[in-house]
Amino acid sequence: MRLYGITGWKNAGKTGLMERLVAEITARGLTVSTVKHAHHDTDIDQPGRDSHRHREAGAQEVLLSTPRRWALMHELREAGEPSLADLLSRLSPVDLVLIEGYKHAPHPKIETYRQVIGRPLLASKIGTIRAIAADGPVDTGLPVFDLDDTAAIADFILREVEL
Template identity: 80%
Template sequence: MRLYGVTGWKNAGKTGLMERLVSEISARGLRVSTVKHAHHDTDIDQPGRDSHRHREAGAREVMLATPHRWALMHELRGADEPPLAELLQRLSPVDLVLVEGYKGAPHPKIEAHRQETGKPLLATRNDTIRAVAADSAVETTLPCFDLDDTAAIADFILREVGA
């Protein structure tokens, strides 16, 4: 499975870039899936819903199925968060998996960078970052792209993964 990441500091434009890349690469005829890592507690379920009640009752996994989508929620119940490699095994085969977050994981990444965050480039300390997509000039020896030049960023990623 081909894998490429988008990383960066909070409010650096990661999610917007991910959204545009999924749209761009899908429009080119490739099948794309995504993995989004969150450091905070996030719940896609709603209190009071039947599926939420099942989880609250102690179910380890709850699958919610509708005519339009299905979702599998897995409760860790005190267990460690699984590593990215283990989570990727649960995905159906696709042409490319784009990963948002997981700064320290070993897969190749592009860093989204916005000057307004006031944060330094992660690329100076992370050798898994292969390029930077920024809203202003940055000092790096890595390939640089305008944060909004989705087509050029997609071209770069697809060359990197051999697609």
């Protein structure tokens, strides 16, 4: 599986770009999976639902299956967060895995950047950032794409991973 990341400051457009890239790249006939890293505690389960009750009762893993999808929830129960490599090993094979977050991991990345945030480019400190997707001009030696030019960004990523 080939990996490519989208990183950037909070509210810089990462999730929107991820969503558009998945649609663009799958429309080209490639298979794509995604990994999203969150720095805060999040729960995809709802209190009161059967699967939530199973987890709250102490189940290590709860697999929820429906006619349309299945989801596996794994409780860490005081264990450390697994590495990105460990998580990737759990994915089914696809052409490309797009990773949101994990800015310091070794895979190549595009940084999303919005001028209004007023923060410096991460690319100046993170060597695995290969390009910038911005909402305006940026002073960098890297390729710069318009944040909304999904097709051009997808072309760049697919060239980078040789797909």
